[in-house]
Amino acid sequence: MHIIKLDATDSTNSYLRKLSASETVDDYTAIITEKQTEGRGQMGTIWSSQSSKNLTFSVFKDMSEFQLEHPFYISIVTALAVLKTLQFSSISRLSIKWPNDILSANKKICGILIENVIKQNKINASIIGIGLNVNQTEFENLPKASSLKILSGKVYDLNELAIAILNNLKDCFSLLKDGKYDVLKAEYETRLFRKNKPSTFKDAEGLMFSGFIKGISDSGNLQILLEDNIIKSFDLKEVSLLY
Template sequence: MLIVKLNATDSTNSYLRKLSTEETIGDYTTVIAKKQTQGRGQMGTVWDSQASKNLTFSVFKDVSKLHLEYPFYISIVTSLALLKTLQFFSISRLSIKWPNDILSENKKICGILIENVIKQNNINASVIGIGLNVNQTKFNNLPKASSLKIISGKVFDLDEIVHEILKNLEYYFLLLEKGDYDILKNDYETYLFRKNKPSTFKDEEGIIFSGYIKGISESGNLQVLLEDDIIEEFDLKTITLLY
């Protein structure tokens, strides 16, 4: 397993994608940057992180042999690997804010950005970008952000956390390769933030509405029980969970 460490790059996802087009790289090749100048989150958001205090890295995963009908399982696997890692380091009150933000005590500590490499209409590989707030203690104008140090009071070794994440990614991808879809989906839904609690949402037209999160579909859409007792599915572009 190759681990490339950079002092700075625009985006570890972009760096790893470019590397994969220029040469054949091995499974779980990982690029870690002390600083990202253009770190990205879901839906074009910016991932802001203090240099050398947090983890900003990307992992190359060959999924060509999986023949995935539902690519969202890559996101499920990654989320569960991160949860298992954080539990190992005694981080409490963990949940997954759909689709794949990791929360502790209702504060965001980790974001995931997955970019798939498509060949001949099939997903050939995934570049899994992870931003984890570790030893940073101040987040200006980000009241919903936290870090492992804020939560635990401890200073963490970044390399130790990376190795634990990679070990757990391998474990959960093995479950995916074995076809244990129900186990993965059920585990993910167990940690789903605000599941079965009254929640407020905003749709793509800016309309605010209420409902109860019930779970996810196989394709990763959020299933919400609305006021008229109808369960409706929403994809990432059509709904935002307000909390």
């Protein structure tokens, strides 16, 4: 694996995307920065992180040899790789808040942003951005955020965590390449936050409704059991889970 360390950059995803557009980048090349000035999350949100305290990095994944019908499996693989890493870091009550936030209990500790590079109507590569709260202990105006240090009381080595995540990404992508879709999807669904629990959601119009998370479709849509005993699928723009 090839790791490039930067003192600061606007966004590791943007940096890696530009790099891969201008030169050949090795599979699993990672860009790690001490400070990210314009970190991005899902749906255009801002990812804020204290300098040198957290793990903010992006990984280049060559997808040219994958026969992938549903791109959401890249999100599944990434979320499971992070979970696998954190399980060995004394972090308990881990779950995935759809689509790919990582929680401990009900506190967010990791966000994932995946941007695919399309060539000839096929995913040629993925830029996988991971923001993991590690040694930061104060999150101003972010009551639902936490970190590994807050949860365990330990100080973590950022490089060791990055290498562990990269190794687990390789293992999980091997399963994907071997077509183990059912295995990956089943493990992801087992880890879904608030699965089979009464939950409140908000739709695109801002209306709230109740339901039970049952799983996901192959395309990554969230499947919710509604009050009239009908399971309906929602994409990321159509629903958000309130918790």
